[in-house]
Amino acid sequence: MHAHTIFAEWDEIPDDADDTALLAGGYRSYSCVCGTPLPTRMAAELHAVETDQCSTCLGSAVEEVVPGFTRRCTSCTGTGRRRMQLIWEMAYAQAEVTITVEVVRGVISRFTGPFSLSQAADAVRGTLGLRPGRMPVGPRVRDVLRELEGTGEIALISAPDELLRGASIVLYRDPTWQRTIPA
Ligand SMILES: [Zn+2]
Ligand SMILES: [Zn+2]
Structure with a gap:
């Protein structure tokens, strides 16, 4: 297991949950096997970046959009790596220009x-x-x-x-x- 495997576990999702917050990584509890406290989504993303992992999927290579529905992370082309995320961002910026x-x-x-x-x-x-x-x-x-x-x-x-x-x-x-x- 990676020294900084980050976990995102679902909290109870209320029926009137805010969909935007849900899609932005809300209603989850974050933790890393190294024990660094990750009280917020932002903290989890920063920890992913500083440990060279994708800030969208936090290194898992998949995005769990809602509980039980996962798809390949599009930010890092399913690698979980920060480097691939940056390469993809540059390619996308180039596509925007073209x-x-x-x-x-x-x-x-x-x-x-x-x-x-x-x-x-x-x-x-x-x-x-x-x-x-x-x-x-x-x-x-x-x-x-x-x-x-x-x-x-x-x-x-x-x-x-x-x-x-x-x-x-x-x-x-x-x-x-x-x-x-x-x-
Ligand atoms: Zn860690
Ligand atoms: Zn990713």
């Missing part, structure tokens, strides 16, 4: 009907001539599409794949949108 809102808007203006995240990401890769695996295209395109959804330019039309906490915390694997403003 894949602008204008690029995504231009690409989706060519879709006449509904389009999925993966179709939009493929179209962006094609348009920019990006080789697969060089840049986190999918996550960046997803974020831009969520932004355009927020401003009402496109509308989410697919149903969630998973309801993790009633309808308040849901998961979409490959969501589908449709443009609301004709080009």
